[in-house]
Amino acid sequence: MKITVKLFAGFRDNRFKVAEQDVPEAATVSDILTALDISGPELGVALINGRHVPPEHVLVDGETLSLFPKVGGG
């Protein structure tokens, strides 16, 4: 299945901003992180359709996953 992955802040370094990716059925957010060589503790926020999802979230064909490292401001 195909999903779109959007990366932000330091996750873009030596990677990409937006990319469509082929992933196996039942792939999770964790699987995507592993494929991108991002360790679990580095993840700040994962969002799908503007909703927070946990690393074990199972992706669905056509979804857009937005990944952020730990960021803040105010």
Add this chain to the structure above:
Amino acid sequence: MDKIFRVNMTDLTCKVEEVPAEFATLGGRALTSTIVAAEVPPSCHALGPNNKLVFAPGQLSGTPAANSGRMSAGAKSPLTGTIKESNSGGTTAQQFAKMGIKAMIIEGLPKEDKWYRLHVTMDGVTFEDASELVGKQNFDVIEAMNEKFDKKIGVMTIGIPGENRLASANISVKDPDQKIRSHGRGGLGAVMGSKKIKAITVDATGAGKVAIADPEKFRAAAKVFAKGMLDHPVTGEGLPTYGTNVLINILNEAGGLPTKNFKYGTCEHHDKVSGETMHDTIAGRPNGHTKHGCHAGCIIQCSQVYTDDKGEYITSGFEYETVWGLGINCLIEDLDDCARIDNAMDNIGIDSIEGAVLLAVAMEAGVLPWGDGKEALRIMNEEIGKCTPLGRILGNGTGSVGKAFGLTRVPVVKNQGIPAYDPRSVKGIGITYATTTQGADHTAGYTIATNILKVGGFVDPLSKEGQVELSRNLQIATTAVDSTGMCIFVAFPALDIPEVLPALVDMLAARFGVEMSVDDFVALGTRILKMEKEWNTKAGFTNEDDRLPEFFELEPIPPHNAVWDFTPEEIDELWNF
């Protein structure tokens, strides 16, 4: 020995008072709010003789504690009518603390129509003729004072909008690079202007070190605290690299980025003004700096120096709230235009949150076209900056613009402009906006940390569940942190790293030579917050003022189509503690 300077503008005297025992361990917001609550009649006119303007460095300001250089200013706010504390970086907090000035209380109004510069030294305050400074904007005032004294002089100043007592006027503070930080919110520049004080200069000659009762304990705690700042990914890496503006993209993805005067929760051109773009823009230009501290001793360095493509300075302290307000809420897509407007707001001396929010309402009113950065810059400099009739309507804040043009979509609480997070799709911050003693203020209880950034746990931003308790806890903690002189960003590691908050409390205990627990620290926040609420009640505010504008209930916001759906009873639960 610490002292209080009591400045009387009516008879032009300064009394040097001993610090009462009950103030001994207070500082920052705890001290300004305690003094305002005790000495300012709640029903007074904020620009009248009975209001007082109080400055107090934080409890830890002037010590070697990292990130402790914030100064609090307090008064009755001419914008909100509530009690107000607004804190700022710069240089004066550390100067005051090292000079042993626990607080400076400015009261009364001059009898003569004459402007003054207060000159603060170790011995007291003198009243200098400021006629040569009147009519100057802030950068010129700072330059004139640097020439008259030298670059070491501390400066707090108001621009022409402050002289004219506009309710969005701030108090600008010289920073370590001779540029500007601000006591931004609540119109405290108008209070200073009402007292005919154009500028305050601080000559710290003779200042010593801040006394620390238990230096060894202090050093040990300070080390743990600083390590926490550097170890946490937000304060140690995210903020120093991308600045606060990194929030544009995450709020956009979460659907909580108010766009076109709070009509939408996402913005198509978000990446043009995002923190990532800003970082790359600064890094790719001559003389730009992606890291900058708002005061000496800041180890987070979340600020920046923004230059044009030739390397000429445009602005610094260009924060998320301002970029959002101009770049997203006003639809100004050119980041350079936004930076120039930010610089103009520094120069004329108005709050860059109120200034940006009121511009969007002015755009909705048809005063200027959506997204027109050049016209927005002209309005800042030529209308608000010169206090023309239109400039006065605008410069009196978002609520003033809404009333003048008969609008219903006016994002204010207690007449203060709502900052950069939509309360419908980030419901916890809506509770903070509604209930804070300060008028709409995201920093009063920054639920974004837990609603969006997953710091300190996670509470679903679109659900009502848990938001009141989250906002309450953060408002109490923030009140305490605002008393320490610490940058509010210490909250990120404090929420996630167990050693950080005890280290902060240990520094306070060591500084003052007292026993203090984390519970005592929280109790201070609780006590001061309740004191502020009680003062507001005496000023005529009721629970009915703890509400968001009606349009948030009536207009669902895309993409989540969320509405503000808390009942009054649910909101009022915040005060049940």
